[in-house]
Amino acid sequence: MRIVCVGGGPAGLYFAILAKRRYPQHEVTLSERNPAGATYGWGVVFWDDFLDGLYRNDPDSAREIRESAVLWEGQEVRMRGERTAYLGGYGFSMSRRGLLEILTRRARALGVDVQFEREIGDPAGLDADLIVACDGVNSGIRERHAEHFGAGVAVGRNKYIWLGTPKVFDSFVFGFEQTPAGWIWFHAYPSTTENSTCIVECTPETWSGLGLDELDPDKGTQVLEEIFAGPLDGHPLINQTRSMGVVPWLNFREISNRTWRRDNVVLMGDAAHTTHFTIGSGTKLAVQDAIGLADVLPLHAEDLPRALQNYDEQRRAALLAVQDAAHSSMTWFEHVDVHIDPHRDPDAVEFAYSLWKRRGHYPFWRYQLHLATQIGPLRRARSSVSSARRTLRARRRGELPVLHP
Structure with a gap:
């Protein structure tokens, strides 16, 4: 099978990795x-659920991603720099550039032909059995056939x-x-050990x-620095x-589509759907799309249209609750x-709980x-x-040695 992935974000790269890893005989190109x-x-x-999925599907790239990630613990809600309320939980973060570099190296190591600075306008001209359109929120392939999708x-x-x-930030x-x-307001978290996303x-x-609608970028950034000087520690x-x-x-x-498939073309990642950045699920959902398509292909190896229909139906159904x-x-x-x-000074604790249950x-x-x-x-x-709990999850997926009694 000849597969072409259009778009080099997490969705396209991870699908290319899985396709080549599971089916080395396939010809996989990413543009x-x-x-x-x-x-x-x-x-x-x-x-953790994202890491669990990575370790199940490609342990090599999963280990490198985890080693490059930064652990952050807890969430803080700061109101006017006067009071901080605390929320539980923990998570991981890393630079988007670093993630793409890891996935690109892994794809190439498996034999994927990764091509940069190559624009594909009309997929009809591609010599491919399967075309995966993962060219982002401004997908040209989706827009070319917007009425069908x-x-x-x-x-x-x-x-x-x-x-x-x-x-x-920690x-x-x-x-x-x-x-x-x-x-x-800002949403901030560490990107690496040297900087944070804000x-x-x-x-x-x-x-x-x-x-801010009239200021040039430098002056606009200076205004924001002055507003957030306290939480940014200058x-x-x-x-x-x-x-x-x-x-x-x-x-x-907010991107949505009635269907994600057209002939031998399927949409994936932001080309198919977007979810607001305030729930931090874009990368996870893109990778889950890739896993979903890779999983259905062998089930209908001789019937590609049926495989793409299953992918379309299963992934769109899985997204409903997340999109809501x-x-x-x-x-x-x-x-x-x-x-x-x-009429009164904001109560950081009450406000934080409202944010938590949004x-x-x-x-x-939970309130108690x-x-x-x-x-x-x-x-x-x-x-x-x-x-x-985090340590237990890490042991289960093989990050840490299992302790025996």
């Missing part, structure tokens, strides 16, 4: 329009921008600051009220990537002011646990339980 290493965004976040785009209300900072931090133009978000009214913000230049302010684009949660999260952030009483309702005991873990010793006890 990416940008130069090697070019990417917007600083870091990606993931959790039933492509839809809903534009989010808020403005956001992906920035970096040399300030290295937890996932939400920082909310009040300005004369309204509330503005996504700044606000309503369009605050954005224009602060003059560190600068960086609006520049090594290969893609200045990063613009954006509105989130992502939409709820996006809506919560679009109405931050609703969750802050304008994706759905939780039993009452939230209140309890604002107390230092109880918070440390909760962290110890999380650490033990």
